Amino acid sequence: MKISVIGCGYLGAVHAAAMAKLGHDVVGIDVDSGKIARLSEGRPVFFEPGLAEVLISAIESGRLRFSTDIADAAGAQVHFIAVGTPQKRDSHAADLRYVDAAVQSLVPYLAEGDLVVGKSTVPVGTAARLAEMITASGSGASLAWNPEFLREGFAVKDTVSPDRLVYGVPAGDEGEHATALLNEVYASAIAAETPLVVTDYATAELVKVAANAFLATKISFINAMAEIAEVSGADVTQLADAIGFDNRIGRRFLNAGVGFGGGCLPKDIRAFTARAEELGRGESVAFLKEIDAINLRRRQRVVDLTVSSLGRPVHTAKVAVLGLSFKPHSDDVRDSPALDVAVQLRGLGAEVVATDPQAIENSRLRHPQLTYSTDLDETLRGADAVVLVTEWPEFRELDPVRVATLVRTPTIVDGRNTLDASAWRAAGWTYLGLGRP
Numbered sequence: 372m373k374i375s376v377i378g379c380g381y382l383g384a385v386h387a388a389a390m391a392k393l394g395h396d397v398v399g400i401d402v403d404s405g406k407i408a409r410l411s412e413g414r415p416v417f418f419e420p421g422l423a424e425v426l427i428s429a430i431e432s433g434r435l436r437f438s439t440d441i442a443d444a445a446g447a448q449v450h451f452i453a454v455g456t457p458q459k460r461d462s463h464a465a466d467l468r469y470v471d472a473a474v475q476s477l478v479p480y481l482a483e484g485d486l487v488v489g490k491s492t493v494p495v496g497t498a499a500r501l502a503e504m505i506t507a508s509g510s511g512a513s514l515a516w517n518p519e520f521l522r523e524g525f526a527v528k529d530t531v532s533p534d535r536l537v538y539g540v541p542a543g544d545e546g547e548h549a550t551a552l553l554n555e556v557y558a559s560a561i562a563a564e565t566p567l568v569v570t571d572y573a574t575a576e577l578v579k580v581a582a583n584a585f586l587a588t589k590i591s592f593i594n595a596m597a598e599i600a601e602v603s604g605a606d607v608t609q610l611a612d613a614i615g616f617d618n619r620i621g622r623r624f625l626n627a628g629v630g631f632g633g634g635c636l637p638k639d640i641r642a643f644t645a646r647a648e649e650l651g652r653g654e655s656v657a658f659l660k661e662i663d664a665i666n667l668r669r670r671q672r673v674v675d676l677t678v679s680s681l682g683r684p685v686h687t688a689k690v691a692v693l694g695l696s697f698k699p700h701s702d703d704v705r706d707s708p709a710l711d712v713a714v715q716l717r718g719l720g721a722e723v724v725a726t727d728p729q730a731i732e733n734s735r736l737r738h739p740q741l742t743y744s745t746d747l748d749e750t751l752r753g754a755d756a757v758v759l760v761t762e763w764p765e766f767r768e769l770d771p772v773r774v775a776t777l778v779r780t781p782t783i784v785d786g787r788n789t790l791d792a793s794a795w796r797a798a799g800w801t802y803l804g805l806g807r808p
């Protein structure tokens with residue numbers, strides 16, 4: 372099929388490359404000319420495992436190209452909208468200006484039977500509004516909403532082989548046409564019997580934010596238990612294991628730590644609350660404000676634990692921060708707890724040296740005041756405390772005996788509860804986890 376993907380960021384660039392890998396003829400379009408120049412050369416603009424290989428082979432096959440000109444979307448039958456929906460500067464609501472602009476710029480190039488497919492995460496009600504905009508254009512094109520559930524770090528695999536497909540489509544013939552086109556786009560996933568939910572716009576939009584709200588709630592739930600464990604002497608990691616054996620609860624997403632971040636969960640739960648308030652049902656998801664608050668308190672907890680562990684005034688201490696991205700296998704530092712902890716410690720006067728396998732460049736753009744090092748040993752040398760805030764394998768696999776020879780004081784704050792506490796203690800370290808004695 373001929374496909375256009377409008378917006379080539381974390382979601383769109385992967386989607387465009389994956390669609391070409393599946394055999395479609397794809398044009399990726401973005402307003403950022405720097406991004407398009409790099410993508411055209413097969414160079415991803417962000418770190419995502421496996422993306423470079425897929426990009427290069429798709430470009431070489433002639434099935435993938437990139438452009439800054441929306442006119443190049445003309446001729447495609449399916450147009451994916453993958454632009455950003457960040458939090459507004461002055462409120463918790465989603466900023467829809469990019470989605471609106473993308474659809475408006477696309478409308479003149481739509482032809483009879485074309486399908487515009489929303490992938491961006493949007494507040495419920497957006498699709499119906501955009502559908503009216505498309506209908507009013509008189510092009511004969513229609514709209515579907517097809518939320519994306521990819522996980523950064525596994526984005527290529529998740530796009531090529533999703534765990535489920537959700538189509539929000541209009542009623543009647545238009546809906547059948549949209550479903551048929553999407554089934555053709557996702558023919559390989561359909562053949563693999565991937566669960567498919569065909570529904571209306573509102574449900575499709577809500578599925579995405581509900582999924583993220585649930586995941587955020589699960590993480591903040593266990594972090595709330597960590598807070599209670601901290602004042603009662605219990606161990607939240609054992610508690611998580613024990614409740615996780617119950618299939619109805621499950622162990623995944625029950626790791627207490629510094630909390631969630633990234634370009635999705637935090638802004639999505641805030642936008643959900645804002646939208647529910649607009650709809651007069653703020654109380655239904657008011658608990659998400661508490662989920663957000665618990666999450667942000669964990670960052671503060673890591674900072675407080677670190678400061679109180681120092682045997683000296685914070686402004687005379689060197690703190691080694693291991694990790695900057697919001698999670699391993701990504702260079703994404705949007706709303707990253709790790710970067711936030713580094714910034715807060717620096718703000719308190721500590722000499723902070725931070726390292727990350729992939730996220731230094733992005734962190735430096737946002738916080739040039741921090742000191743960064745690509746050398747792990749240099750980061751650790753002379754530290755009065757080590758703070759692990761992103762569980763990259765290279766940090767999890769550190770040898771406590773060797774690292775003890777580099778630091779000034781062997782104190783480690785394990786912000787992800789990911790290290791073997793007994794091994795670190797045996798090597799002479801003061802080991803401090805979250806929600807653990």
Ligand code: NAD
Pocket residue numbers: 377378379380381382383400401402403406453454455456469470472473476490491492493519520521522523634635
């Ligand atoms: P991003 O900021 O990385 O990418 C957005 C891209 O859209 C940018 O490259 C920007 O230049 C481009 N853009 C903005 N306006 C445009 C326009 N008018 N025409 C063409 N391009 C335009 O954001 P992202 O992380 O890729 O997220 C995009 C959407 O997908 C968001 O709604 C997000 O919530 C959702 N989403 C993201 C993920 C993820 O893991 N990143 C997962 C699921 C859903």
